[in-house]
Amino acid sequence: MIDRETVEHVAHLARLKVTDEEISRFTGQLSQILEHMEKMKALDVNHVPPTFHVLEEMVNVMRGDTRREPLSQEDALNMAPDPAPPYFRVPKVIELGVDQ
Amino acid sequence: MGVYEAVIGLEVHAELNTDTKIFCGCPTRFGQEPNTQVCPVCLGLPGVLPVLNQAALHKALKAALALNCHINQWSRFDRKNYFYPDLPKNYQISQYDLPLAEHGYLEIEIDGKKKRVGIKRVHLEEDAGKLLHEDTGGTRDRFSMVDYNRTGVPLIEIVSEPDIRSPEEAKEYLENLKTILQYIDVSDCKMEEGSLRCDANISLRPAGSKTYGTRTELKNLNSFRAVYRALAFEIKRQSEVLDSGGAVEQETLAWDDARGVTVKLRGKEEAHDYRYFPEPDLTPLQITEEILSGIKEGMPELPQQRKDRYMRELGLSAYDATVLTRSKTLSDFLDDACRLGAEPKAAANWLMGDIMRILNAEDKGIEDTPLSPGHLVEMLSLIDDGVISGKIAKTVLEEMLFTGKTPNVIVREKGLLQISDASALRTVVEQVVKDNPKVVDDYRSGKEKALGFLVGQVMKHTKGKANPQMVNSILKEVLDG
Numbered sequence: 001m002i003d004r005e006t007v008e009h010v011a012h013l014a015r016l017k018v019t020d021e022e023i024s025r026f027t028g029q030l031s032q033i034l035e036h037m038e039k040m041k042a043l044d045v046n047h048v049p050p051t052f053h054v055l056e057e058m059v060n061v062m063r064g065d066t067r068r069e070p071l072s073q074e075d076a077l078n079m080a081p082d083p084a085p086p087y088f089r090v091p092k093v094i095e096l097g098v099d100q
Numbered sequence: 101m102g103v104y105e106a107v108i109g110l111e112v113h114a115e116l117n118t119d120t121k122i123f124c125g126c127p128t129r130f131g132q133e134p135n136t137q138v139c140p141v142c143l144g145l146p147g148v149l150p151v152l153n154q155a156a157l158h159k160a161l162k163a164a165l166a167l168n169c170h171i172n173q174w175s176r177f178d179r180k181n182y183f184y185p186d187l188p189k190n191y192q193i194s195q196y197d198l199p200l201a202e203h204g205y206l207e208i209e210i211d212g213k214k215k216r217v218g219i220k221r222v223h224l225e226e227d228a229g230k231l232l233h234e235d236t237g238g239t240r241d242r243f244s245m246v247d248y249n250r251t252g253v254p255l256i257e258i259v260s261e262p263d264i265r266s267p268e269e270a271k272e273y274l275e276n277l278k279t280i281l282q283y284i285d286v287s288d289c290k291m292e293e294g295s296l297r298c299d300a301n302i303s304l305r306p307a308g309s310k311t312y313g314t315r316t317e318l319k320n321l322n323s324f325r326a327v328y329r330a331l332a333f334e335i336k337r338q339s340e341v342l343d344s345g346g347a348v349e350q351e352t353l354a355w356d357d358a359r360g361v362t363v364k365l366r367g368k369e370e371a372h373d374y375r376y377f378p379e380p381d382l383t384p385l386q387i388t389e390e391i392l393s394g395i396k397e398g399m400p401e402l403p404q405q406r407k408d409r410y411m412r413e414l415g416l417s418a419y420d421a422t423v424l425t426r427s428k429t430l431s432d433f434l435d436d437a438c439r440l441g442a443e444p445k446a447a448a449n450w451l452m453g454d455i456m457r458i459l460n461a462e463d464k465g466i467e468d469t470p471l472s473p474g475h476l477v478e479m480l481s482l483i484d485d486g487v488i489s490g491k492i493a494k495t496v497l498e499e500m501l502f503t504g505k506t507p508n509v510i511v512r513e514k515g516l517l518q519i520s521d522a523s524a525l526r527t528v529v530e531q532v533v534k535d536n537p538k539v540v541d542d543y544r545s546g547k548e549k550a551l552g553f554l555v556g557q558v559m560k561h562t563k564g565k566a567n568p569q570m571v572n573s574i575l576k577e578v579l580d581g
């Protein structure tokens with residue numbers, strides 16, 4: 001049900017490095033999970049209202065639009081591995097820019 | 101060339117003008133020192149809990165109602181997962197299959213013809229940070245810089261149905277949308293500051309066809325003019341591809357405003373595999389009748405209603421009413437002036453004429469000037485009472501716009517009182533007649549136009565202050581008598 005390509009694709013999307021052995025293992029495990037889901041689909045749940053959130057008993061928890069003191073720039077940047085004040089510095093990302 | 105119909109949909113992001121971010125108490129002020137409006141929640145540090153800002157929800161609902169949407173009774177947030185450093189959490193909190201609102205419409209008018217553009221959905225989400233790719237000290241080849249001040253600013257995404265058929269309609273849709281959002285005070289809608297952003301998608305199909313062609317997505321549209329030009333360019337480009345027997349490729353293009361062309365965009369990898377799932381850290385939303393009626397009560401007059409009122413109650417033409425209501429501050433100004441006793445048509449004419457001309461030249465809104473409705477009313481009554489002429493009023497108005505002084509003070513300081521003293525005017529008229537014998541002869545030999553020249557000379561001698569009606573009658577007296 002789940003093939004190796006799918007496992008590789010999902011691992012890539014999550015930026016996970018997986019070995020060949022792990023790909024085989026996860027292919028089997030993920031297939032089992034989906035097979036189990038297929039079995040559950042056979043149940044008649046017509047009389048059960050759908051669960052659309054894990055917190056259904058709790059709704060509309062909100063805060064007022066009031067300010068709280070932000071972190072200082074120094075504190076914020078100090079938590080990063082490679083700050084370049086006043087910015088966070090990250091490895092070069094593909095620019096959402098224009099191909100010349 | 102074949103005859104094609106353009107099928108256009110617009111996706112607009114508007115930053116809500118709340119004081120604080122959508123899920124934390126950080127300020128949303130624009131233009132602050134980088135990374136000074138951030139906290140553990142919006143930086144996505146481990147163990148934090150986002151809590152929804154009630155003002156953001158209410159403003160989003162207000163926008164959805166103003167766009168005639170159906171509000172979903174149940175709604176929730178979802179995580180949209182992708183790795184890009186403008187998102188510190190590696191996901192954006194957004195809404196997927198249960199958005200706040202759906203199935204609305206926005207009315208536009210082109211050449212007097214009204215048309216409804218469907219609104220597919222309105223949902224709430226958080227804004228992302230800003231990446232800087234430009235040279236920041238010789239390291240640009242290896243690094244990108246990130247400012248997270250904007251991360252977590254509340255956004256509404258407004259997605260239109262593919263009901264738009266031309267660049268003109270797209271521009272009109274955006275103008276109307278912006279006006280509505282400003283009237284209901286949910287967004288500043290400043291494209292230059294990024295508080296209003298627009299993406300477009302466009303495909304062509306043979307005129308009369310009901311199926312859709314392959315579409316392209318257009319990004320980097322930084323002004324309404326850019327939207328218009330980019331769509332016009334794409335229509336031409338796609339037509340040429342189809343005419344030559346080719347097929348339009350489904351792709352994302354960026355508008356290059358300087359060169360006036362669309363170009364291929366290198367995008368986020370696998371951009372459409374977002375693996376949405378419900379955000380477990382935020383409670384579901386139940387939008388009750390009680391919440392909705394509170395928001396409906398606070399709903400101000402919308403642009404269309406105001407336009408109708410101007411035509412009905414103030415007797416303005418459809419064109420004038422449209423121009424005036426396009427800016428909330430301008431039409432608020434007119435309403436205030438009328439409340440203070442201004443004759444509506446006169447006030448509207450001054451607003452649409454000299455005032456808008458100066459504002460446009462200065463690239464300002466009326467709220468950026470010291471001019472007050474009370475001052476305009478005072479100026480109008482000075483004209484009515486014959487204290488100043490309409491021509492002098494133009495000078496007075498300009499001074500009012502730039503200095504904020506009252507018209508009475510300006511008239512006194514600059515000595516602009518209209519000359520309505522008959523004997524003083526007669527002296528000037530006699531002098532002008534004496535100085536221009538040839539023109540006087542022309543007039544007497546039947547050239548009525550010569551009179552205009554003589555009136556002009558009198559106005560010139562009095563620096564425009566002469567009462568024009570009196571000059572006319574005295575001139576005729578002197579010439580014909």
Ligand SMILES: [Zn+2]
Pocket residue numbers: 121124125126137138139140141142143252
């Ligand atoms: Zn924050």
